[in-house]
Amino acid sequence: MNSLPPNHWNESDFAELEQIIADAKGYVVPSADLRPRVIDSVREIDVQHVHLAKLRNLIICAVLLWMIVMAVFFQLSSKRKQFTSPTSSEVEQKSIEYATQNGYSKDWGMVDVFRELRGGNAPNTSP
Template identity: 30%
Template sequence: MRDDHDFGDAERRDSPAIEAVIRAAGDYVVVSDDLRPRTIEAAIERQGLAVTRRRVRWAALGAALFLAVSIPWVRSYDGGGLESVSPTTAEIHRAALRYAAEANITPDWALQKVVDDLRRSQAERLGQSTR
């Protein structure tokens, strides 16, 4: 297959003829009428996306900073003077063993009784009803 313009043998042809072919090809390239408006619209859209991205980055940075400051502050908050209503696991087990010895029952049933009593007292202290 051979093209209309075979530049493989350019050495044999004169350079003004090649330049004339290239100049003639310039007449085939035509800029559309809406190129400038489309280019301006694309630039504005890109700029808008860049502004949006920048705003999202600043918002994310602000949220991260807010969380970094507020989480330690919330953790240091004492709960408005509420003391803990929950004993430790070791305290619950000691109370269950003591109750088991006093009531002469097995420790598993004593643990059940101690946990039920604890839940009931917590609900009363927090103003909730037991179910």
């Protein structure tokens, strides 16, 4: 401890003290395992970021898919009547209506109902 400051400390000794302190700057060093620890942590974060990016892409794909499916579903729902056939009781009911309106039998009314369902405008084919 020979280089430590003298007992009678005065203004001019500050430079010496500063030099003593400056000389001690390399005394403390990081421990040997700190560097690998830092690099490992950064690598872990890299891996987490990759996983997060994958998860984010997956979520975006799922949302897009859901939106497409919902759009198709609503589109089909709006045209549902075009694709649904009448029930037997509805056919029966309509054939009776045709028969009553046009004055022919219920069988001919049934024929007109099916013709209409095939795309015709239910022309009067009754005898």
